[in-house]
Amino acid sequence: MSGTSLTGVRVREAAPHEYERVADLVELGFRHGPYGHLPVSAARTALVRDSAGRAAAGALLVAVDAAPGLTEESEELAALLGTASLLRAGAPGTRLAQSGEVELRLIAVDPAARGRGVGETLVRASLDVAAQMGAEAVVLDTGSLNLPAQRLYERVGFHRQLDRVPANLGGPGSPDAIAPLVYRYTLPRHP
Numbered sequence: 163m164s165g166t167s168l169t170g171v172r173v174r175e176a177a178p179h180e181y182e183r184v185a186d187l188v189e190l191g192f193r194h195g196p197y198g199h200l201p202v203s204a205a206r207t208a209l210v211r212d213s214a215g216r217a218a219a220g221a222l223l224v225a226v227d228a229a230p231g232l233t234e235e236s237e238e239l240a241a242l243l244g245t246a247s248l249l250r251a252g253a254p255g256t257r258l259a260q261s262g263e264v265e266l267r268l269i270a271v272d273p274a275a276r277g278r279g280v281g282e283t284l285v286r287a288s289l290d291v292a293a294q295m296g297a298e299a300v301v302l303d304t305g306s307l308n309l310p311a312q313r314l315y316e317r318v319g320f321h322r323q324l325d326r327v328p329a330n331l332g333g334p335g336s337p338d339a340i341a342p343l344v345y346r347y348t349l350p351r352h353p
């Protein structure tokens with residue numbers, strides 16, 4: 163797919179040769195997040211490093227600079243600004259998605275590229291890709307301390323789900339153990 167742009171940012175599926183870099187970017191992004199000081203569980207590290215598995219479970223998206231005049235080739239060589247994973251219900255790494263839902267996980271933006279709309283572009287592109295996957299809705303969870311993420315999801319139109327709790331949260335000390343807030347975005351129906 164080829165996505166969209168708020169501010170000269172293009173979102174596309176990651177190429178296999180980028181999978182290692184995508185995993186590095188997720189780790190970097192979360193180290194510079196509100197839970198970056200906490201130890202990371204082995205299960206979470208395995209999920210983060212398994213970019214190929216996440217791509218196979220739905221879609222592994224990356225955001226890259228798409229300045230006017232840049233060829234696709236130079237976009238490929240440019241730095242990855244951010245990433246997001248879309249996982250079908252039942253896939254490894256899901257903890258919320260039910261039938262008909264796609265789960266958005268591991269969205270992360272390079273700390274040097276934050277505050278310019280990369281995160282919002284990734285979330286909006288994720289909604290488009292989930293719709294192409296035939297989903298009715300996108301679900302996700304975030305930590306109660308993750309205020310930038312909450313503002314982002316609410317700005318795009320996600321709604322808090324007070325009655326839903328993610329399954330399979332990580333063990334003590336894992337960032338996953340933080341009080342989760344669940345969000346859902348209902349995709350428009352297409353005839």
Ligand SMILES: CC(C)(COP(=O)(O)OP(=O)(O)OC[C@H]1O[C@@H](n2cnc3c(N)ncnc32)[C@H](O)[C@@H]1OP(=O)(O)O)[C@@H](O)C(=O)NCCC(=O)NCCS
Pocket residue numbers: 169191192194195196268269270271272275276277278279280281282283303304305308310311313314
């Ligand atoms: C959450 C995260 C993905 C947001 O990424 P981002 O690229 O900074 O997101 P955006 O740029 O779209 O929005 C961030 C802020 O910049 C603002 N912004 C966006 N474009 C802007 C622009 N062109 N000029 C000025 N400000 C801008 C937004 O309004 C927003 O402001 P707010 O936080 O005060 O509401 C990023 O902080 C991150 O990687 N965090 C660590 C990992 C993480 O926690 N992931 C979420 C797990 S649930």
